[in-house]
Amino acid sequence: MRLVFLHSDWIEFGPREKAVKVAEDTLKEEVRVEEALVTMVTVEKGDNEEVVEKAVKDILDVFNRVKAERIVIYPWAHLSSNLASPINALEILKNLESKLVEKGVEVVRAPFGWYKAFKISVKGHPLSELSREIKPEEKKKEEKKAVEKKYVILTPDGREIDAESANLDEFNREFQIMVKKEALGEPLPGGESKVIRYLRRFGFEWESYSDYGHMRMEPYAALIFDLVADYSKIVTRKLGIPIFEVKGTAFFNLHEKPVKEHAELYGDRLYMMETDRGEFVLRYAACHQQFSMLKDWTISYKDLPFGAFEIADSYRYEQSGEVELSFRLRRFYMPDLHVFTKDEEEAKEWLLKVHRLIMEEIKLLKRTYELLINIVNPEQYERYKDFIIKIAQDIGKPVLVAIYPATGANYYWTINIEYHIVDVLNRPREIGTVQIDIGNAKRFGIKYIDADQTEKYPAILHTAIIGTIERYIFTLFDTALQKEHPMLPVWISPVQVRIMPITNELLDYAEEVAQKIENEGFRVDIDDTNRPLGRKIVDAEREWIPYIVVIGQKEKEAKKISVRIRESGETVQMSVNDLINRLHEETKGYPRKPLYFSKFLSKRPRFMHLD
Numbered sequence: 001m002r003l004v005f006l007h008s009d010w011i012e013f014g015p016r017e018k019a020v021k022v023a024e025d026t027l028k029e030e031v032r033v034e035e036a037l038v039t040m041v042t043v044e045k046g047d048n049e050e051v052v053e054k055a056v057k058d059i060l061d062v063f064n065r066v067k068a069e070r071i072v073i074y075p076w077a078h079l080s081s082n083l084a085s086p087i088n089a090l091e092i093l094k095n096l097e098s099k100l101v102e103k104g105v106e107v108v109r110a111p112f113g114w115y116k117a118f119k120i121s122v123k124g125h126p127l128s129e130l131s132r133e134i135k136p137e138e139k140k141k142e143e144k145k146a147v148e149k150k151y152v153i154l155t156p157d158g159r160e161i162d163a164e165s166a167n168l169d170e171f172n173r174e175f176q177i178m179v180k181k182e183a184l185g186e187p188l189p190g191g192e193s194k195v196i197r198y199l200r201r202f203g204f205e206w207e208s209y210s211d212y213g214h215m216r217m218e219p220y221a222a223l224i225f226d227l228v229a230d231y232s233k234i235v236t237r238k239l240g241i242p243i244f245e246v247k248g249t250a251f252f253n254l255h256e257k258p259v260k261e262h263a264e265l266y267g268d269r270l271y272m273m274e275t276d277r278g279e280f281v282l283r284y285a286a287c288h289q290q291f292s293m294l295k296d297w298t299i300s301y302k303d304l305p306f307g308a309f310e311i312a313d314s315y316r317y318e319q320s321g322e323v324e325l326s327f328r329l330r331r332f333y334m335p336d337l338h339v340f341t342k343d344e345e346e347a348k349e350w351l352l353k354v355h356r357l358i359m360e361e362i363k364l365l366k367r368t369y370e371l372l373i374n375i376v377n378p379e380q381y382e383r384y385k386d387f388i389i390k391i392a393q394d395i396g397k398p399v400l401v402a403i404y405p406a407t408g409a410n411y412y413w414t415i416n417i418e419y420h421i422v423d424v425l426n427r428p429r430e431i432g433t434v435q436i437d438i439g440n441a442k443r444f445g446i447k448y449i450d451a452d453q454t455e456k457y458p459a460i461l462h463t464a465i466i467g468t469i470e471r472y473i474f475t476l477f478d479t480a481l482q483k484e485h486p487m488l489p490v491w492i493s494p495v496q497v498r499i500m501p502i503t504n505e506l507l508d509y510a511e512e513v514a515q516k517i518e519n520e521g522f523r524v525d526i527d528d529t530n531r532p533l534g535r536k537i538v539d540a541e542r543e544w545i546p547y548i549v550v551i552g553q554k555e556k557e558a559k560k561i562s563v564r565i566r567e568s569g570e571t572v573q574m575s576v577n578d579l580i581n582r583l584h585e586e587t588k589g590y591p592r593k594p595l596y597f598s599k600f601l602s603k604r605p606r607f608m609h610l611d
Helices: 049-066 086-102 173-182 194-201 219-237 257-266 287-294 344-363 378-395 440-444 469-480 504-519 533-542 553-558 576-586
Strands: 002-018 031-042 070-075 107-109 114-122 129-133 150-154 160-162 204-206 215-217 243-245 251-253 271-275 278-282 306-315 331-341 370-375 399-403 413-422 428-437 459-464 497-501 524-526 547-551 561-565 571-574
Touching (some): 031 049, 049 129, 086 107, 086 278, 150 173, 150 378, 173 370, 173 428, 194 204, 215 219, 219 243, 219 331, 219 469, 257 440, 331 344, 331 469, 344 413, 344 428, 344 459, 378 413, 497 504, 504 524, 504 547, 504 553, 547 553, 561 576, 571 576
Parallel strands (some): 370 399, 497 524
Antiparallel strands (some): 002 031, 150 399, 251 278, 306 331, 331 459, 413 428, 428 459, 561 571
């Protein structure tokens, strides 16, 4: 903050036209103030309560020394180029005025946000013209201390085992790996996962012109992303409750009380930005938008439970050295579902249903999850212990429980379940999640009318059933690389069938076959490039294409096709209808999309990174 003091016989000022959109409402009248200490004030970025307190002290010091009768606070944006946003500046000026009035001083504040004409008569003595610069004290950035959590293992038969003294040999390998990393703090294996190499091959890459942790997606990658996004909607509706899909913004004003409180509970990794309306936080999930929207809905107990869903562009300020392609990002997409229930008990019932759906979904990939269950404090652990044992019984194996201390950081959830895979590098990776929130409904003003006509606050489940879009894609690639013949599921393979005519004379039959397959909703392309067949097959294999169809004269005459099946590695003769039936069976229940690129390889720029 910068201040200029002018001990004046009088000052006259009057607003003429607005200088900023958030200018205060005021009458366009001339104001004259006699015998005043006129304080020209420039509010700068970073000014806070501490700066206001110092400014009050300095202003009163000069006021008492010159023996002025009153103080005029005059917004003056010309003393610095490091200006605070208008909304922040106005808040600081109002605070400054309020604290001076509390000291028993008469204060006149000129309207903020206007171009003003003014005249002033300044007294001619040594103290009549002074200036000050006030800065907030630079505080050393304290390293965030790790919360001291207690880790226990709960088994399906109800045994509670201290994780530090447990004999881990009695548990499966994946669970051992998770316990060693999460509870015992053992270092993870180093090096870059080969998953990253294959993600790049399919067109997932960092955008070098952007911030750290922001991805770009070439045609194959964009198609994979959109298919997963569509699938996340299908999965959500498997819960069998009404789902209301919404859309909204990613920018939320930290001067709004519920937004600020939720951000404080969330903790670090907030992605911040400043606009002419003040300081904003970029959402880290769909919570802000959905909660802001639902506070305006009229909800009956008869409507519950129901879900609100959005594929939300989300932002977390991850450390630049820790970002990882398609896994740890600063900008990502969360297929975020909130289930609104009557109370905590009903929330627990639905948590169990969501949990089972999460486990079913990973089984479809022939994988399983290991569970890390976070409990907000020891008291909640005692309340939830039987429920956690029920979850362990449900999956038929132990779970790791992290119990947060009674004092320390606050959280908006009571129980938070993390679902971890163990990747090709033997590292646990959190993918899915579900948690119970009993505080945000009240914080944001979300209510429902109960049967007795009283207003109540719902309990809320937060979940991304398949994880973020990007983490689910990471899981697909990690799963593919653990197979004998690495491949993505057929439904999400960018090209499901590639047709290769041995000669250009067979191109008409190749197009006829392709059209039949395409008419059934499947993605098929034709390698019509002038290259040896062996080279074409090698490239198709490197693209993990599930079905490679080679067409020669013999196939054309017999109206058959020779199909190389990637999953088994075998080549079989079949009819086009046989292949179509097989594709229908393998993609049942999954979304479909057309090619995002030319059907003919000869008309396609090289965007697959086949090195």
